[in-house]
Amino acid sequence: xxxxxxxxxxxxxxxxxxxxxxxxxxxxxxxxxxxxxxxxxxxxxxxxxxxxxxxxxxxxxxxxxxxxxxxxxxxxxxxxxxxxxxxxxxxxxxxxxxxxxxxxxxxxxxxxxx
Amino acid sequence: xxxxxxxxxxxxxxxxxxxxxxxxxxxxxxxxxxxxxxxxxxxxxxxxxxxxxxxxxxxxxxxxxxxxxxxxxxxxxxxxxxxxxxxxxxxxxxxxxxxxxxxxxxxxxxx
Numbered sequence: 480x481x482x483x484x485x486x487x488x489x490x491x492x493x494x495x496x497x498x499x500x501x502x503x504x505x506x507x508x509x510x511x512x513x514x515x516x517x518x519x520x521x522x523x524x525x526x527x528x529x530x531x532x533x534x535x536x537x538x539x540x541x542x543x544x545x546x547x548x549x550x551x552x553x554x555x556x557x558x559x560x561x562x563x564x565x566x567x568x569x570x571x572x573x574x575x576x577x578x579x580x581x582x583x584x585x586x587x588x589x590x591x592x593x
Numbered sequence: 594x595x596x597x598x599x600x601x602x603x604x605x606x607x608x609x610x611x612x613x614x615x616x617x618x619x620x621x622x623x624x625x626x627x628x629x630x631x632x633x634x635x636x637x638x639x640x641x642x643x644x645x646x647x648x649x650x651x652x653x654x655x656x657x658x659x660x661x662x663x664x665x666x667x668x669x670x671x672x673x674x675x676x677x678x679x680x681x682x683x684x685x686x687x688x689x690x691x692x693x694x695x696x697x698x699x700x701x702x703x704x
Contacts, residue, residue: 483636514692522637522680522694569636579625582692584636 481506483572483585491591497558500588504551504572510534511553512582513545516567528553529576557590565592596620596683602699605675611668613698615681618662625684626657627692628666630677637680637694640666671702 484503492498504511513525524537528547545555551572557564567587573580598616605611617626625644629637641648641655643664648655654667668675680697 512692514694521696522692524692567634571636581627581639581642583639584629586636587634589634 483570483583485568485570485585485588487588488586489589489591491593492560493593494560494562496560497556498560498590499554499556500568500570500590502553502555502570502572502585504553504570505583508572508574508583509551510573510576510580511547511551512571512573512576513553513555514569514571515539516569516587517563517565522569525555527576534576560592562592564590566590596693597681597695599679599681599695599698601696602701604701604703605668605671607673607702607704608670611671611675611700611702613666613668613679613681613700614663615665616663617681617683620661620683622661626655626661626664627682627684628653628655629680629682629694630675631680631697632674632677640679671700673702673704676700676702 486501510529512527514522516522526545527535531547542558547553567589569584569587571582571584573582625642627642628640631637641653643655643657657664678697678699680694682692
């Protein structure tokens with residue numbers, strides 16, 4: 480079974496631009512979570528989607544948004560990019576998102592904002 | 594807020610068992626303990642998880658104390674490829690599906 484895939488793997492943008500990152504979960508998984516990882520803040524939860532609905536959200540500004548499609552694929556969007564948005568963005572999928580479900584992570588998208 | 598406490602770093606000799614401790618003194622009765630590891634700039638890799646009983650799989654063993662306030666991840670025969678940051682996570686059930694990763698333990702396996 481194929482793992483979680485994320486595209487693109489690397490991205491360079493400039494301040495003020497917007498960016499869209501994509502995540503394809505493991506086949507059959509309906510929950511997709513997004514995390515941001517920076518050297519200073521570590522791994523931080525952004526949001527989780529299940530059956531096309533945002534079910535949970537972390538403490539990030541409204542510039543960070545996401546959506547999930549009927550095939551469970553998910554996208555996250557960051558508008559008006561700031562230098563501090565440079566990070567590794569990780570996507571994780573699980574079958575239903577219950578606490579007993581294991582989350583499997585993708586390789587991440589490395590975003591650099593200049 | 595991370596609900597776990599781990600040592601910042603540890604060393605282990607290649608071929609020896611690596612024992613990584615984790616304190617989760619505020620854990621609730623229905624919260625699972627998960628362990629993940631992250632090799633430099635890759636996505637976190639699932640290792641093992643447990644609720645009350647000790648667990649073992651092909652990668653590691655998880656020992657949870659009877660009061661569930663702490664646990665130990667054991668890599669039985671550490672190799673150089675086990676050098677990574679190891680995260681102990683308590684699933685925060687009352688806030689949905691998110692993981693709080695904390696700062697983890699940086700394990701270095703020494704030849």
